Amino acid sequence: MSNINLTYAQIYQAGGTVVEDQYGYVSVYMPNNLNVLAPVILNASSCLTIKPSYTWDFTKQGCQWNNELNFVQPNQEPQNCDVLYPIKLVLNPQGNDGTLFYVEENDNCKLKIEFDYLFKITCETIMNTSNGLNMSSIFESLDVSVTLDVVTTANTLETVFEYNLFPTIGAGNLYSYLSGNTNSGFYVCGDPSGNETSFSACTPLLLNTTSVNFIDSNVMACNQFMPYLVYELFNQSGLGAPMETNTTFNDAIKSNAFSSPWLTYSTEITDPDILKSIANKKIKLSIKINNSISDFCVLLDTLVLDKECTHIESSKIFLTQSPGFELDRIRDNKKSWIANTELTNRNFNITNNNGGNSIRGTNYDVNDERLIINSKEIDLDISLASAIETDVWCYINDNPCILTGITCGTKSFMDDNCFIFMDNIYYDFEDADENTGDGIPFNVLLTQPLSAITTVEDFEYFISSELTDVKDRQTLSGYPTLRALYDRYMNSTLYCNSESSKFTYLTMDQFAHLVGNYWVDIIEQVVPATTIWGSVKVYSNTIFDQQKFKYKAYTSLFNGNPYSGLTVSSPINGTSGFCNTVDVQTSVINISGITNTTVTNYTSICLAQMNSNSEFIGSVSIIGGTENNENVINEN
Numbered sequence: 001m002s003n004i005n006l007t008y009a010q011i012y013q014a015g016g017t018v019v020e021d022q023y024g025y026v027s028v029y030m031p032n033n034l035n036v037l038a039p040v041i042l043n044a045s046s047c048l049t050i051k052p053s054y055t056w057d058f059t060k061q062g063c064q065w066n067n068e069l070n071f072v073q074p075n076q077e078p079q080n081c082d083v084l085y086p087i088k089l090v091l092n093p094q095g096n097d098g099t100l101f102y103v104e105e106n107d108n109c110k111l112k113i114e115f116d117y118l119f120k121i122t123c124e125t126i127m128n129t130s131n132g133l134n135m136s137s138i139f140e141s142l143d144v145s146v147t148l149d150v151v152t153t154a155n156t157l158e159t160v161f162e163y164n165l166f167p168t169i170g171a172g173n174l175y176s177y178l179s180g181n182t183n184s185g186f187y188v189c190g191d192p193s194g195n196e197t198s199f200s201a202c203t204p205l206l207l208n209t210t211s212v213n214f215i216d217s218n219v220m221a222c223n224q225f226m227p228y229l230v231y232e233l234f235n236q237s238g239l240g241a242p243m244e245t246n247t248t249f250n251d252a253i254k255s256n257a258f259s260s261p262w263l264t265y266s267t268e269i270t271d272p273d274i275l276k277s278i279a280n281k282k283i284k285l286s287i288k289i290n291n292s293i294s295d296f297c298v299l300l301d302t303l304v305l306d307k308e309c310t311h312i313e314s315s316k317i318f319l320t321q322s323p324g325f326e327l328d329r330i331r332d333n334k335k336s337w338i339a340n341t342e343l344t345n346r347n348f349n350i351t352n353n354n355g356g357n358s359i360r361g362t363n364y365d366v367n368d369e370r371l372i373i374n375s376k377e378i379d380l381d382i383s384l385a386s387a388i389e390t391d392v393w394c395y396i397n398d399n400p401c402i403l404t405g406i407t408c409g410t411k412s413f414m415d416d417n418c419f420i421f422m423d424n425i426y427y428d429f430e431d432a433d434e435n436t437g438d439g440i441p442f443n444v445l446l447t448q449p450l451s452a453i454t455t456v457e458d459f460e461y462f463i464s465s466e467l468t469d470v471k472d473r474q475t476l477s478g479y480p481t482l483r484a485l486y487d488r489y490m491n492s493t494l495y496c497n498s499e500s501s502k503f504t505y506l507t508m509d510q511f512a513h514l515v516g517n518y519w520v521d522i523i524e525q526v527v528p529a530t531t532i533w534g535s536v537k538v539y540s541n542t543i544f545d546q547q548k549f550k551y552k553a554y555t556s557l558f559n560g561n562p563y564s565g566l567t568v569s570s571p572i573n574g575t576s577g578f579c580n581t582v583d584v585q586t587s588v589i590n591i592s593g594i595t596n597t598t599v600t601n602y603t604s605i606c607l608a609q610m611n612s613n614s615e616f617i618g619s620v621s622i623i624g625g626t627e628n629n630e631n632v633i634n635e636n
Contacts, residue, residue: 005049024066037155087289098151098282106312111269114304116262120297123190123222129294135229136174143168143290151282160277175236179252188258190221204259210244339369383538384508391503392489393459401496402488403443460543486544512537579606
C-alpha cells in the first residue's frame with residue numbers, strides 16, 4: 001500500500017491501526033480493497049504527520065516513537081551489536097498485501113519458491129563495525145533463513161515453512177568456507193576514490209594476497225582493513241609462512257572471494273501439511289536475519305512464487321482381469337475329519353516313536369469340509385534332462401552373447417573378417433556356417449526375451465517352438481538349430497567370456513548317484529503321511545536331442561517271432577514277417593562311469609510288420625554270404 005499522510009486519529013477513523021513495538025519503532029496497518037489490514041509504507045513526512053512527537057530514523061529508514069531504545073546512553077560501555085532477536089524482511093512489494101494461494105476442489109498443488117540473492121556490505125560499514133580488528137567475525141556470524149508466512153485473521157504472520165538459507169559459518173571457519181565455496185555469496189564494495197558517501201558508486205572488492213601493503217587494490221577505500229582480513233584468513237589456514245609466496249593459500253583464496261556472483265535458492269513445497277495450512281490463504285515470503293554483528297544489505301532478484309496444480313476430474317479403477325484369489329497349500333496330516341459346516345480349527349500332531357517332539361502337524365481353520373483340496377497321489381522325480389535344460393536356460397539369461405553367434409573376438413580388420421569398431425560392437429563379415437551354427441543370430445529368431453520366462457517347462461516349450469523350422473519337418477530327422485544352441489553352450493568360451501557348466505547326461509547321472517536314496521528321507525518329512533507317492537530317476541532326451549520320429553514297437557525281434565501269423569504284410573517284401581540265422585557281434589563301450597556287465601548272444605533275428613504303411617527310420621540289411629545258412633545282420 002502506498003504512503004499515507006493521515007493523523008493518528010484519522011487512521012483509526014478509517015479502520016486502521018498504529019502499532020508501537022518494544023524496540024521503539026512504529027508500524028501502521030490500513031484496510032485494503034479486500035477489507036484486510038495490510039502494512040503501510042511510511043516515510044519521513046507521513047511519520048511526523050501521524051504524531052509530531054514521532055521521529056524519523058534515516059539510518060534505519062523507520063518511524064520511531066522512542067529513539068532511546070536503539071542507542072547507547074552517554075557514559076555507558078558500548079553494547080554488543082549482535083542481533084538479539086530475529087529481523088524479518090517481508091517481501092511485500094508496494095500495493096501487494098500478499099499472494100493468495102487459491103486451491104480448488106480436487107486440485108493437487110505444489111508451491112515453487114525461487115530467487116537469487118547476495119549479502120552486500122560496504123568497506124565503510126566493515127571499518128565502523130570492527131575498527132580494523134577481527135574482520136572475519138563479521139562474515140562468520142551472519143545467519144539468514146527464508147520463511148513462508150501466512151497472514152492470519154489477526155493480521156499477523158505465522159511461519160509455516162523455514163529453511164536456513166545461510167547457516168552461521170562459525171568463528172575461525174571463514175578460510176575453510178571461502179576455500180570450499182567458489183561463490184561465497186558475499187559482495188564487499190567501496191568507492192574507488194576512497195569517498196564512501198556515494199552508495200551507488202560501489203565497486204566490488206578484488207583481494208590481493210601476494211602484496212603486503214595492498215597498494216594495488218582496485219578499491220582504494222578498502223585498503224585500510226584489507227591487510228587485517230587477509231592475515232586473519234592466513235592464520236585460520238594453519239599454513240606455513242611466508243603468506244605472500246604460499247601457493248596453497250593463494251590458490252585457495254581467490255581474488256573474487258568477496259565479490260561473488262548471484263547465488264540461487266530453489267525449492268518445491270510438496271508437504272501435504274504445509275500445503276493444507278496455506279490453502280486459500282494469503283502468503284508472504286520473508287528473509288529472516290537470525291544473527292548479524294554488522295549491517296548487511298540483502299540483495300534479491302528474480303523472485304518466483306509459482307503455484308503448480310493438477311486438477312483431478314475423476315478417478316476410476318479399471319480391472320484388466322477378472323477378480324480372483326490364490327490358493328495356499330497347507331499340510332494336512334490327518335487322514336479323515338468329521339464333516340462340519342462352521343468355522344473349525346484343524347489341529348493335529350504326529351510325534352516320534354518315543355512320544356516326544358512333533359514331527360508332523362496340522363493347524364489351520366476351515367468353514368466347510370468341501371473347501372479342502374487334498375492331494376493324495378504325487379510323483380517326485382529326479383530328471384537328468386531337466387537339470388541340463390535348466391542350466392542352459394540360466395546360462396543364456398546371464399550370457400545373452402551366446403545367442404549372437406559371433407566367434408571372432410578382438411581381431412584386426414586386415415587379417416580377418418571380424419573387426420571391433422569405435423562403438424565397441426563386434427562386426428562379423430563371415431557368412432554363417434549352417435553345419436556348426438557359427439554366425440546364426442538366434443536372438444533374431446526369438447520373438448520375446450528369455451528373461452520373461454519363469455519356469456523350465458515354459459523354456460522347453462518356447463525354445464522348441466521358436467527354433468524349429470516347420471518347412472523341413474518332413475525331410476529332416478532331427479532339429480539342427482536346437483542342437484546348435486546346445487553346442488554353443490558346450491563351447492561357451494568361443495562366444496562369451498564366462499564358461500558354462502557343460503552339463504551332459506553322464507555328468508548328471510554321476511551327480512544323481514551321489515544323491516542316492518537320501519533325498520527320499522528328506523522329502524518324506526514334508527509330505528503328509530497319508531499321501532501315496534513315488535520317487536524315481538527319469539532318463540530321457542533333452543529338447544536339444546529329442547527324436548523327431550518315434551521308433552515303431554516290435555520291429556526287430558531276437559530268437560524268433562512270437563507274433564507270427566498276427567502281423568500284416570511288410571512294405572519291404574510283402575511278407576508278414578521272416579527270420580534269419582545270425583551271429584550277433586558285440587563289443588564293450590569304454591565310457592567313464594559306465595561298466596559293461598552282461599552280454600547276451602542271440603542266434604536269430606526276426607523282422608515283423610505290426611502296422612500298415614509304417615515309416616522306418618534307419619535300415620536292417622543282410623551282409624556277407626549265405627554260407628552254412630548263417631548271416632550277419634547290422635541294425636542301425
